[in-house]
Amino acid sequence: MAITSRAAFDPKHYLQARTQWHPIEYAFWAATLLPFILFPNHLVLASQIAITALFALSLDLILGYAGIVSLGHAAFFGLGAYTAGILSKHGWTDPLIGLLAGCAVAGLAGYATSFIIARFRHLPLIMITMGLGFLLLEAANSAEWLTGGSDGLQGVRKGRLFATIPFDLYGYTAYAYSLVVLFVVFLAVRRLINSPFGLSLRGIRENSVRMPAIGAPSRAHIRKVYTISASVAGIAGAVLTQTTATVSLGVLDFQRSAEIVIILVLGGAGRLYGGLVGAIIFMVARDQFSGIAPQYWYFWIGALLVAVVMLLPNGILGGLAQLGARWRGGSS
Amino acid sequence: MSGAALSTRRLDKRFGSLVVASDINLVIPQGVRYALIGPNGAGKTTLINLITGMLRPDAGKIILGDADITAFRPDARVKRGLVRTFQINALFPHLNALEAVTLAVCERRGVSGRWWRPLPAYGEAVEEAYAILGSLKLDADCCRLTRELAYGQQRLLEIALALATRPKVLLLDEPAAGVPREESAELFAAIAGLSKDITVLFIEHDMDIVFRFASRIIVMVGGRILLEGTPQEIAADARVREVYLGGEAP
Numbered sequence: 001m002a003i004t005s006r007a008a009f010d011p012k013h014y015l016q017a018r019t020q021w022h023p024i025e026y027a028f029w030a031a032t033l034l035p036f037i038l039f040p041n042h043l044v045l046a047s048q049i050a051i052t053a054l055f056a057l058s059l060d061l062i063l064g065y066a067g068i069v070s071l072g073h074a075a076f077f078g079l080g081a082y083t084a085g086i087l088s089k090h091g092w093t094d095p096l097i098g099l100l101a102g103c104a105v106a107g108l109a110g111y112a113t114s115f116i117i118a119r120f121r122h123l124p125l126i127m128i129t130m131g132l133g134f135l136l137l138e139a140a141n142s143a144e145w146l147t148g149g150s151d152g153l154q155g156v157r158k159g160r161l162f163a164t165i166p167f168d169l170y171g172y173t174a175y176a177y178s179l180v181v182l183f184v185v186f187l188a189v190r191r192l193i194n195s196p197f198g199l200s201l202r203g204i205r206e207n208s209v210r211m212p213a214i215g216a217p218s219r220a221h222i223r224k225v226y227t228i229s230a231s232v233a234g235i236a237g238a239v240l241t242q243t244t245a246t247v248s249l250g251v252l253d254f255q256r257s258a259e260i261v262i263i264l265v266l267g268g269a270g271r272l273y274g275g276l277v278g279a280i281i282f283m284v285a286r287d288q289f290s291g292i293a294p295q296y297w298y299f300w301i302g303a304l305l306v307a308v309v310m311l312l313p314n315g316i317l318g319g320l321a322q323l324g325a326r327w328r329g330g331s332s
Numbered sequence: 333m334s335g336a337a338l339s340t341r342r343l344d345k346r347f348g349s350l351v352v353a354s355d356i357n358l359v360i361p362q363g364v365r366y367a368l369i370g371p372n373g374a375g376k377t378t379l380i381n382l383i384t385g386m387l388r389p390d391a392g393k394i395i396l397g398d399a400d401i402t403a404f405r406p407d408a409r410v411k412r413g414l415v416r417t418f419q420i421n422a423l424f425p426h427l428n429a430l431e432a433v434t435l436a437v438c439e440r441r442g443v444s445g446r447w448w449r450p451l452p453a454y455g456e457a458v459e460e461a462y463a464i465l466g467s468l469k470l471d472a473d474c475c476r477l478t479r480e481l482a483y484g485q486q487r488l489l490e491i492a493l494a495l496a497t498r499p500k501v502l503l504l505d506e507p508a509a510g511v512p513r514e515e516s517a518e519l520f521a522a523i524a525g526l527s528k529d530i531t532v533l534f535i536e537h538d539m540d541i542v543f544r545f546a547s548r549i550i551v552m553v554g555g556r557i558l559l560e561g562t563p564q565e566i567a568a569d570a571r572v573r574e575v576y577l578g579g580e581a582p
Contacts, residue, residue, distance in 0.1 A: 011430055011462040014475065016452040196438040196454055197447035199427075203435045206424035213384070213422070214436040215410030215497050216444060224445065 019194040028273065032179055036172070043171030049283045050178035051240050056263045056275025057182075057189055058232035063261070064270030065193060066225050067205030068117065071126050071257050072133025076106040076230040078252030080237030082140065082147055085156045085247035093159030095177065095242045102238030103231045110230020114223035121208065130254070137252040152248035156241060167243060174243035181239055185232055190272060192228070201225055205270070262301070266308050268315025277317055336395070337362040337531040338414065338501045343382055343392035345555075352378045354555045356392065360501070365524070366533040367546035371575065375555040376535045377419060380503045384416045385409050396501065411440075413500030417490040419509050419535070425479035429470055429489055432478060433461035436496035464492050468522055484515050488522065495526075502526070504534035508541070520545045543567070551575075 035046040055077055062068040080102030087098050113132055120128055140147045148154050158167045167173045192198050200221050203211055211218040241247050250256065259282070267278025285304065289297035312319035336359045343356035352375045360366055368376050381387040383394055385406040394402045396414050404412070424432045437457045438444045452458065465471045468488045473481060478489060487507060494502055507523060508516035516538065523532065524545050533550075536542050542549060542563070549566045551558040553575050559566065566572055 009471075011458045011474065012452050012455045014430070015434075015458060016450075019450050019452065191450065192447040194450040195447045196435075196443050196451055196457075197445050199431060199435050199438065199451060200444045202427060202431075203424055206426055207422060210418075210422040210424065210493075212406035213410060213416055213418070214439055214493055215407050215415075216435075216439045217405075217407050221445065228447075 025273075028276075029183065032183075035175060040170065043175040045283065045287055047171055047174040047178040047243050048240075049279050050175065050182045051236050051243070052260070052263065052283055053276040053279035054178075054182045054185060054239070055233055055236040055260050056267070056279050057186060057272075058229045058236060059260050059264050060269060060272065060275045061189060061192070061201075061225055061229040061232065063264060064274065065198065065205060066201040066222060067121075067208070068222065068226065069122075069126050069261075070117075070129040071254070071261065072129035072131070073229075073233055073260055074252050074254070074256035075133045075136045076110055076233035077237040077240075077256065077260075078136065078140065079106040079109055080234030081241045081247050081251040082153065082237075083234070084238035084241040085153045086146065088157045088159060088242070089153065089155045093157050094163065095159045095161055098159070098242055099181070099235055099238045102234045102241075104234075106234020106237065107227055107231035110233075111223070111227040113230075114226040117226050118219040118222040130257070133252070133254060133257055137249060137254070140252055141249055147247075147249075150249060152246060156245045156247060158245045159242065167245075171243075178239050178243060181235060185235060186276075189232070193272060197221070197224070202270075262305055265315060266305065268312075268317030268319075268321075271315070271317045271321075274315050274317045278315070281316070335362070336360060337364075337397065338383070338533075339395045340383065341393040341395070343379075343394070344390045345378065345382055345387060346390060351555045353382060353389070356382075356557060358550070358557070358560075360531055360533060362500075362531050363528045364531060365545060365547045366531075367542040367549045368533055368535045368552060369537070369539075369542060369549060370552035370558075374552040376552055377505055378555075379552065380416055380505050380535070383503060384414060410497050413498065414503075415494045415497050415499035415501070416503040417494050417505060417507060419505040421483075421486050421490060423478045423486060423489060423493070426477055428475050428477050429465055429481065429485075429492070430458070430461060430474040432489065433464055433492050433496050434458050436493050437461045437464075440497050461496060464495050467495075468492050484511050484519070487511055487519060491523070499530055501531045501533070504532065506535050506537070508536065508538070513538070516541060517544075 035043055039046065059070065059073050062070060083102040083105040084098035087101055092098065116128060117125065141149055160166050161173060161177060165173055200216060203216065204218050204221060208218055237251055240251065263278035263282045264275050266281060267276065268274030285301065286297060289300045308316060338360045340356050340358045343353050345353040356379060370376055378387065382389050385404060393400055396412055401409055401412065427435065434451065434457055437460050438454060441457055443454055443457065462471060462474065465474045468491060470485060470488055470492060473485060478486065481489065491507060504523065508519050511519060520541055526532065546563060548561065549563055550560045551566060551572050558575065559569055559572060
C-alpha cells in the first residue's frame with residue numbers, strides 16, 4: 001500500500017482503516033436475509049448453511065489465524081450438539097440455555113485438550129486431533145445410557161425461543177435463530193481477530209519459533225484460542241440439535257471434521273468470510289449434486305476441491321482478493 | 333558477580349560426543365559493546381542459544397542481573413530483558429513491518445492476550461512501534477509485508493523486533509549476515525547508536541567491523557572461550573592470530 005505523504009502518515013488511523021467495515025461486508029449480511037423472500041422453501045437448508053458457516057468460523061480461528069490444523073474439530077461440535085440434546089430431553093428446552101451449556105461443555109473440553117494441542121504442530125498435531133475425535137466418537141457410541149449410541153439420542157424436544165416462538169416446519173424460526181447466532185458470534189470473532197490477541201495469533205501462524213524470542217508465551221495463546229474455537233464449535237452443534245431436534249453419532253463423525261476443513265480451504269482460510277462462503281458453496285453444491293446423483297455426489301466435491309486448490313491456493317476468497325487487487329492495479 | 337548485566341558460570345553442553353560448549357564463564361558488564369568471534373563451528377550461536385534458553389545447558393548457570401535464569405523459558409527471559417536476534421531472518425512474512433513490531437510491543441506491554449478491543453485502541457503501543465521503525469529508518473516502508481522488504485531492511489526489522497521488547501541485554505547473531513559490505517557498516521552504525529543502557533553482544537566475522545564497533549572481544553574456539561579482552565589485546569595475542577585471524581602457525 002503506497003503512502004503518498006510520509007509526514008501525514010498516522011499508524012493508528014492506518015490500522016483503524018483496516019478494521020473498518022467494507023461495503024461488501026454490509027452487502028453480504030444483507031444478502032443473508034434474501035432466503036426469507038427468495039427461497040422460502042429452502043429455509044431448512046439455509047439454516048444448515050448458517051450452522052456449517054458457524055462451525056467453519058470456529059475452525060478458521062485456529063486453522064486460518066493461528067495455523068493449528070485440526071482433523072478432529074467435530075468433537076466440539078458433537079459435544080455441543082449432545083449437550084443441548086440431553087438437556088432438552090430432561091426438560092431444559094430453552095434454546096438459549098442449551099446454547100450456553102453446549103458452548104460451556106465444548107469450551108471446557110477444548111481447554112482440557114488444549115494442553116496437549118499446544119505442545120505439537122504439523123503432522124503430529126493432525127494425528128492427535130484426529131485421535132481425540134475418534135476417542136470421543138467411540139465414547140459416545142458406547143455410552144448408550146447417555147447418548148443413545150448408534151440409534152441416536154431419543155426424546156430430544158424442540159424448545160420455544162424466549163419461551164414463546166416455536167420452531168416451525170418450514171424453518172423460518174430455525175433460519176432466523178441460526179442466522180442471529182452466526183451473526184453475533186461473527187461480530188465477536190471479528191473483534192477478536194482485529195485485537196492485539198488476533199495479531200498474536202497471526203504471529204504464531206507466521207513464525208511460531210520467533211514468538212518466544214519476542215517474549216510471547218505462544219502456548220498460552222494457543223490454549224486460549226483453542227478453547228474459544230471449541231466453544232464456538234459447541235454453539236454450532238447446539239444450534240443444529242435445536243433446529244433439527246435430532247442428535248446422532250454423525251455429529252462426531254470424522255467426515256464432519258474433514259468436511260469442515262474442506263469448506264474452509266474452499267472458501268479461503270484466515271479470511272474471516274472464507275468459512276462462510278465455503279459453507280454456502282459446499283452445502284448448495286451438496287444439495288444440487290446429491291439431487292443429480294445421490295451416491296456419487298462426493299465425486300463433484302472432489303473435483304471442486306482439486307480445482308480450487310490448484311487454481312486458487314488461497315481459496316475462493318483469496319482468488320477474488322487477488323483479482324480485485326489486479327483490477328485496482330490495472331485501472332489506476 | 334554484582335554489577336554484571338549478564339554472566340554465565342561453567343556452562344557445558346554436548347550433543348552426544350560433540351562438545352559444543354565447555355566451561356563457559358562470562359561476565360558482561362552493563363552497557364558494553366561486546367563482539368563474540370571465532371571460526372565456524374566454534375560454538376558462538378550455540379552459546380547464544382544456551383543463554384537465551386533455546387537450548388538447555390547440561391551444566392552451569394546463567395545469571396541476568398542478580399537473578400539465576402537458567403531454568404527460565406525463552407519467553408520469560410525476554411520478559412526480563414534478555415533478547416536475541418537471528419542469523420537467518422526469523423520474521424513474520426505476511427505481517428507488515430508495523431504489525432510485526434506492534435506485536436512485540438503489545439507482548440511487552442502485557443496486552444497481547446486482550447481480544448475485546450481492536451488494535452488501534454492500543455494507540456500508544458502502535459505509536460511506539462512506529463517510533464522504533466522510525467529510529468531504524470523503516471517507517472516509510474512500515475505498511476509493506478515483511479516478505480516484500482529488501483533484505484537489508486529485513487535485517488533491520490530483526491533488530492526492531494528485539495528493540496520492541498526493551499532489552500537490557502541484546503544478543504545479535506551476525507546482524508549483518510548476507511548484507512553487502514557497504515550496508516553492513518550502516519547497520520552497525522544503527523547498532524552503535526542504541527542506548528548505552530543496553531548491553532550488546534554481537535557475533536560478527538568482519539574484523540574491520542568488530543574492531544570498529546566492539547569495546548571488548550571474546551574469542552571462542554572449539555566450544556571454549558580462548559580469550560577475552562580489549563580489541564588491542566586481542567589483536568596482539570599470538571594465539572588468536574594463530575587460530576582465527578589467519579596468521580600462519582609458527
